[in-house]
Amino acid sequence: MENSASNEAFVRFEGVQKSYDGRTLVVKDLNIDVPRGEFLTMLGPSGSGKTTSLMMLAGFETATKGNIYLNGEAINDVAPHKRGIGMVFQNYALFPHMTVAENLAFPLKVRNMTSSDIETRVKRALDMVELGSFGNRRPAQLSGGQQQRVAVARALVFEPDLILMDEPLGALDKNLREQMQYEIKHIHERLGVTVVYVTHDQSEALTMSNRIAVFNDGVIQQLAPPSELYEKPINSFVAQFIGENNKLNGTVLSSQNGTCQVTLSTGEVVKALDVNTDKAGMSSTLSLRPERVFINPDGEQYDNMFSGKVEEIIYLGDHKRVRMNVCGHDDFIIKVPNSTDKRGIQVGEIVPIGWSVDDCRALDPV
Amino acid sequence: MMANTVEADGQLTPEEQKRLTADMNRSLRLRKIRSLLLVAPLVIFILVTFVSPIASMLFRSIDNPQIIEYMPNTSAAVAEWDADSNQLPGEEVFAALVDDLVTGRKNHTIGKAATRLNYEKSGMRSLLTGSARKAARLKPPFKDKLIQINSDWGELDTWRVIKRESRPYTASYYIAAFDMETTPSGEIKFLPEQQQIYLKLFWRTVWMSLLITAMTLLLGYPVSYLLASLPMRIANMLMILVLLPFWTSLLVRTSSWIAMLQGEGVINDVLVWFGLVDDDNRLSMIYNATGTVITMTHILLPFMILPLYSVMKTIPPSYMRAARSLGATPFTAFYKVYLPQSVPGISAGAILVFILAIGYYITPALVGGQTGQFIGNMIAYHMQSSLNWGLAAALGVILLVLVLGLYAAYSRLLGTNNQMSLR
Numbered sequence: 001m002e003n004s005a006s007n008e009a010f011v012r013f014e015g016v017q018k019s020y021d022g023r024t025l026v027v028k029d030l031n032i033d034v035p036r037g038e039f040l041t042m043l044g045p046s047g048s049g050k051t052t053s054l055m056m057l058a059g060f061e062t063a064t065k066g067n068i069y070l071n072g073e074a075i076n077d078v079a080p081h082k083r084g085i086g087m088v089f090q091n092y093a094l095f096p097h098m099t100v101a102e103n104l105a106f107p108l109k110v111r112n113m114t115s116s117d118i119e120t121r122v123k124r125a126l127d128m129v130e131l132g133s134f135g136n137r138r139p140a141q142l143s144g145g146q147q148q149r150v151a152v153a154r155a156l157v158f159e160p161d162l163i164l165m166d167e168p169l170g171a172l173d174k175n176l177r178e179q180m181q182y183e184i185k186h187i188h189e190r191l192g193v194t195v196v197y198v199t200h201d202q203s204e205a206l207t208m209s210n211r212i213a214v215f216n217d218g219v220i221q222q223l224a225p226p227s228e229l230y231e232k233p234i235n236s237f238v239a240q241f242i243g244e245n246n247k248l249n250g251t252v253l254s255s256q257n258g259t260c261q262v263t264l265s266t267g268e269v270v271k272a273l274d275v276n277t278d279k280a281g282m283s284s285t286l287s288l289r290p291e292r293v294f295i296n297p298d299g300e301q302y303d304n305m306f307s308g309k310v311e312e313i314i315y316l317g318d319h320k321r322v323r324m325n326v327c328g329h330d331d332f333i334i335k336v337p338n339s340t341d342k343r344g345i346q347v348g349e350i351v352p353i354g355w356s357v358d359d360c361r362a363l364d365p366v
Numbered sequence: 367m368m369a370n371t372v373e374a375d376g377q378l379t380p381e382e383q384k385r386l387t388a389d390m391n392r393s394l395r396l397r398k399i400r401s402l403l404l405v406a407p408l409v410i411f412i413l414v415t416f417v418s419p420i421a422s423m424l425f426r427s428i429d430n431p432q433i434i435e436y437m438p439n440t441s442a443a444v445a446e447w448d449a450d451s452n453q454l455p456g457e458e459v460f461a462a463l464v465d466d467l468v469t470g471r472k473n474h475t476i477g478k479a480a481t482r483l484n485y486e487k488s489g490m491r492s493l494l495t496g497s498a499r500k501a502a503r504l505k506p507p508f509k510d511k512l513i514q515i516n517s518d519w520g521e522l523d524t525w526r527v528i529k530r531e532s533r534p535y536t537a538s539y540y541i542a543a544f545d546m547e548t549t550p551s552g553e554i555k556f557l558p559e560q561q562q563i564y565l566k567l568f569w570r571t572v573w574m575s576l577l578i579t580a581m582t583l584l585l586g587y588p589v590s591y592l593l594a595s596l597p598m599r600i601a602n603m604l605m606i607l608v609l610l611p612f613w614t615s616l617l618v619r620t621s622s623w624i625a626m627l628q629g630e631g632v633i634n635d636v637l638v639w640f641g642l643v644d645d646d647n648r649l650s651m652i653y654n655a656t657g658t659v660i661t662m663t664h665i666l667l668p669f670m671i672l673p674l675y676s677v678m679k680t681i682p683p684s685y686m687r688a689a690r691s692l693g694a695t696p697f698t699a700f701y702k703v704y705l706p707q708s709v710p711g712i713s714a715g716a717i718l719v720f721i722l723a724i725g726y727y728i729t730p731a732l733v734g735g736q737t738g739q740f741i742g743n744m745i746a747y748h749m750q751s752s753l754n755w756g757l758a759a760a761l762g763v764i765l766l767v768l769v770l771g772l773y774a775a776y777s778r779l780l781g782t783n784n785q786m787s788l789r
Contacts, residue, residue: 060687080690081699093688097706106702107692158693 009033009069010194011057011162016066018052026052028218030066034196036161039188041197041205044215045241051166053215054198058164059083070162081110086155086193088165092147094139100126100150101135107158125157128187145176152184156191165197169204181207202242206230214238230289235276236363239287246293246332247366248286252277260362262286266328271303272360283365290333292359295322295351296343302354308332310349320345326353420766427759430536433528436479437466441532449526449552460508460519467494467501485754486538486548487527493518523550539760564744564761568768571741574659575723579670581663582719583712586670590711593671594678608671616665620732623661627652627733653735661733666722670715677711713780721769741765 011034018027027049034040042050055061057068059080067074075083094103104122113121126132129149139147148168155163165184169177185208188195199205205212206226214221214229214237222229222238233239236247250262253269260274262284270286277284294302308326319337322345326332334353336345345351378386433441439462447455470476476498483490493516504511513520527550531538541547541554545562548554556562589608593601611619626632629648637643651657681704689699727742734740741761748758 058687058691060690079696080687081693081695083691084693085691087688087691089684089688091682091684093682093684095685095689095703095707106689106694110692110694110698154692164691 010036010038010071011196012067012069013053013057014067014069016053016056016063016068018049018056018061019064025064025218027056030218030220032213032220032223034194036194037192039185039195039197039208039210041199041209041212042215043199043202043205043212043241045200048215049218050198050200050213050215054164054166054196057196058085058087084158084160084162086158086160086163088151088155088163088168090167090170092139092151092168092171094147094150094154096139099136099138100131100142103139103150104135104154104157107154111158121157125153128156129153129183144172145180148172148180149183152187156187156193160193162194162196165195167199168197169199169201177204178207184208206242214241216241232275233287233361233363236285236287236366239361239363240366244290244333246288246290246329248288248327248329249365250284250286252280252282252284252362254280259357260284262362264327268306268327270360271357272362273358275361276363284362285364285366287361287363288355288359290321291335293332293334293353293355295334295336295345295353297352297354303357304360305352305354307350307352310345310347310351313345313347324351324353423759423762426755427539427763428535428537429756430482430531430534430538432479432482433531434534436470436475437463437528437532439463440466440528444525444529444532447525447529449522449529452522454509454520454522455525457507457509459525460512461506464501464504464508464512467498471498471501483527483531485542485757486531487523487550489518490524490527493524526550526552536756539756540764542757543760543764564741567739567741567744568764570655570739571724571765572768572772574655574738574740575720578659578662578666578723579716579720581659582667582670583716585663586667586674586715587708587712590671590674590678593675594681595683605675608668611665611668616728617732619665620661620729623657623664624652624733627657627660652733653738655734655738657733657735658730658738658740661729662723662726665729666719669718669722673714673718674708674711677714678708681707709780713776717773717776720772724769725765 011032013030013032016027016030017025019025026047030049030053032040042053044050052061056063057070059075059078063076068076070083070085094100095106098106101122104125105118108118108121122135123132126135129152131146131149131153134142134146134150139150142150151168155165168184169180172180181204184195188208197205197208206229209226211223211225212229213223216237221241222234224232229238230243233242239245240247248262248264248270250264250270252274253261253263255261255274255277258274260272260277262270262272264270272286297305306326308324310322311325311330312323314321314323317338319335322334322336323330324332324334440459443459443462444455447459467476470479476494477491480491480494483494497512497515497519500515518524530536530548530552538548543564545557545565546554547557593604593608596604624631628634629650629652631652633651634643634648638645638648643649651660685703685707686699689703690696694702724740725742727740727746730738730740731743731746734743742765745758745761745765748754748761
């Protein structure tokens with residue numbers, strides 16, 4: 001069984017549970033397989049169990065129940081320093097009393113490498129993060145972004161097969177964070193290491209990951225590639241958490257062949273994909289992305305055609321954010337690309353809107 | 367009133383810089399005055415109660431007014447005399463001496479001069495006071511009559527000592543403090559081994575203080591580590607236990623150690639009861655160096671724990687985790703990552719404990735017996751019992767210089783300042 005596991009899953013969580021106080025579970029029955037070379041992100045609000053899961057993988061927390069496998073071997077009882085996992089911490093955790101080069105040499109020294117070996121590897125790692133001339137500086141003399149790169153280089157310098165990152169970009173400002181996202185992504189692509197990344201920032205997760213595991217309440221809500229997660233959320237939590245989302249509450253009227261009809265509280269009937277509803281007569285929340293709703297759908301015919309009053313228009317450069325009152329919800333958002341809005345909508349106008357049945361997902365009620 | 371013009375590249379000409387500095391100083395003056403007023407009471411208090419006593423102590427250790435003041439004629443007359451001439455001073459010096467002895471006896475001041483001279487040469491006190499009693503009846507010429515009263519007046523050494531101590535400043539207290547003496551011929555040499563007191567005492571004070579510092583570090587480091595890594599609520603509760611000794615009087619704590627450690631004390635009783643120690647052979651753990659070390663380690667422990675704790679509190683646990691994840695064993699991670707970062711706490715605690723220990727005297731006085739006395743006890747003895755304040759001051763100055771010297775060496779060796787600024 002372990003052999004077959006090692007062929008597919010490089011990292012495997014199997015029925016892992018974690019409780020700190022013996023009463024509540026922080027992680028409830030976690031099962032993930034991470035293939036070699038994947039960039040997997042654990043995404044979720046704080047307290048959702050994502051960091052705890054990462055710490056169990058690193059060995060700093062013990063699983064209350066279940067097994068964690070690395071390369072086919074159970075590592076529950078392996079000490080952190082014997083796991084050979086590189087880790088990047090939120091506050092970088094660069095040793096302040098050592099220079100940058102000494103920080104990078106640290107994992108090599110404890111592995112008793114020769115000093116010439118250490119020198120070449122440290123140099124290579126510094127060059128990789130474009131900090132070749134910074135070896136003699138102290139971490140405190142570097143900017144946040146530079147410290148971040150040193151932390152990444154230090155986690156990579158001993159060539160681990162698995163890197164864990166615990167919200168490593170949290171302390172950086174927005175521009176730098178985006179730049180670092182690309183850099184980390186490129187390093188991952190170049191070296192082919194397996195990365196398990198923890199963040200609460202959904203755009204960060206969407207940018208970098210092969211797959212994203214959305215955590216809430218100690219349970220993985222959905223595990224899917226970024227596009228699937230955004231386009232096809234399987235429950236209301238994921239739909240709300242990833243990207244912007246219009247929600248309409250109603251009752252399931254009928255459901256067949258994967259589509260259903262939902263009656264809203266104001267009486268309108270909406271056709272939607274039946275993703276996660278119970279049965280006819282039960283309530284459901286419809287999820288609708290703002291860019292999938294069209295104003296003045298001239299010529300085209302949509303499954304769902306309604307009209308709404310324009311309440312507010314916010315100009316955002318490439319697009320306008322239009323807040324409308326639709327079916328009794330006055331927080332209905334539509335994104336209108338500037339290039340398509342030739343007529344120019346006005347506040348107070350009542351305009352026809354429409355959306356396709358494929359873009360409207362009937363999910364569990366919120 | 368012209369505003370400073372700043373050139374495009376942000377560089378100011380020297381003239382403009384000067385003007386800018388002046389403007390800045392003017393705008394900050396009010397704030398400076400306010401901060402001065404805020405610290406003024408403390409500064410005055412420190413000047414009165416700390417700086418001036420130290421200055422007076424420094425001065426007293428070299429001040430030598432007694433002979434000039436209480437034997438003014440003699441000290442003036444003997445200044446003319448050539449001490450290397452191998453001849454006794456002339457009649458005029460003896461006449462001046464008789465004059466001083468008579469006045470000194472009348473004013474009850476000759477004893478002070480006699481005491482001062484007796485520090486330098488034993489027998490001087492009885493020589494002066496004895497002669498003073500008879501001096502009033504003497505008629506000139508005095509020289510032979512005085513020598514007749516006491517043959518010491520015919521000794522060159524007597525006059526050499528009087529001449530030497532007729533100077534307003536003296537190094538003799540320091541010479542005594544270093545267990546040395548000035549021979550009558552003016553040579554400075556060490557006292558015989560068995561008469562040396564102070565050097566041994568200084569050495570003992572230093573090594574026992576070092577031992578106490580090491581003990582507090584050994585006991586305090588794990589406790590501080592535990593306190594720093596526990597959750598706040600539990601750590602605060604344990605901190606109360608650490609601070610508990612501060613709430614009890616020093617004397618009570620010291621006396622309770624006597625109850626614990628003495629021959630019929632708790633520890634000996636328990637050991638005897640368990641049969642680990644023979645009843646006739648009870649351990650002597652008090653009224654000796656052991657008692658001083660144990661008691662002072664306990665008393666000074668909080669001064670080690672508090673700075674250690676405050677530094678350790680600032681070391682994020684992620685450093686140790688990072689070290690572990692990079693492949694370091696728990697020991698290596700501690701030794702290479704945690705320990706270096708706790709060095710500011712170690713040095714702050716060690717310096718605090720060492721400086722407190724080296725000047726301690728109540729505890730050694732109570733539990734130290736003969737072998738556990740510190741130099742502080744000797745200083746107190748000279749202040750309170752022998753009333754040789756000059757020697758006490760000299761010993762105090764040496765202690766002060768010793769502490770400053772050790773501190774300088776320490777901070778240079780371990781680079782405390784570097785470590786501090788790094789944080």
